[in-house]
Amino acid sequence: MLTKELVAASTVPLVLSVLTQGESYGYELIQRVRELSGGRIEWTEGMLYPVLHWMEDEDLIESEWREAETGRKRKYYRLRKEGRKALQDEQQQWLTVHETLTKLWKPQPRLT
């Protein structure tokens, strides 16, 4: 399980990344991330939807109510150009953290 702080920091890049594979809706996003993380990232609705709405306000994503194959209406989210750009920035930052940590955690060759 991730800490609250890490969940908060990683939600936006995760949503953006899932949406690069095509539009999706809240329920599916939660399922998808759970699946990809092997059940280790468990989002709550109370956390995700406000973040989605915030991302929409920031023009990172856009949404549309549409009838799904079930006949019910669903709110689909799609990536916007600003979102793609934001994802690139995020990618840079996460990779930097990741690379630095991996270097530090690699077994160090002993000098003696």
Added chain:
Amino acid sequence: METTTSFDLNRAIQQWRENLAQSPAFRSENLNELESHLRDSVATLQTSGLSAEEAFLVAANRIGKGSALEPEFGKVNGQTIWLDRLFWMLIGYQVWGFVSGAIGLVTGNAFLLGLHGVGYDFKSHGHTILAALFTLVHLAGFAGSLALCWWLFYRKGKRFGRWLNRLLYRRATWVLAFVTLYLLSLSIPLISGGTLTLLITAVGRETVGEIVLPQSYSSIIMHLTTPVVFIGLTLFLARKRLRVSQA
């Protein structure tokens, strides 16, 4: 096909939704989305063998209680929450204005006609006593109106609010509500004009002049004092609500 239990999924979802709708933190669009989510979740659970009722309970539990969702949604919907507060303040102000106006008019005029009934001589006793008596009666009326509003919103608050909520969602009742409110707001000047006419015919034109002067003294005192109480009360309530939403 369906299970034999009387569980109605749509009704359960409707009730669940109405429960959330009590909070100003959710816009109706948020509720649509959460409902859509709940239905997806219920459908998935049902395919894994749960009954409609079990699936609903599990899915609703997973989404979480309103108290857990509310602060999160409140953060993004801050503007809506303030609009909601303003809306209720305006409604409160109008309700109070109507109730206090009606009570003030009724008590004031009943008092006058009562005095006339017991044979009080308006001309000989001077203005001070009459003005003091009017102020006392109006203060009593004001206290009564506050008590009535308090009772309406706090003691009966939940039932009243829910009833109002359900009413406002039906479009057909809009016209009815509009007409009723119009008649209500019209009733104050109607009562006021009616009783004045009644008074003039009852005590005579000259005596009315003697009554109107102390009455307007009392009205000046009342209009200087009651807003203080009202503004204080509004600020107190606003602070209380603010503290609740920050927790």
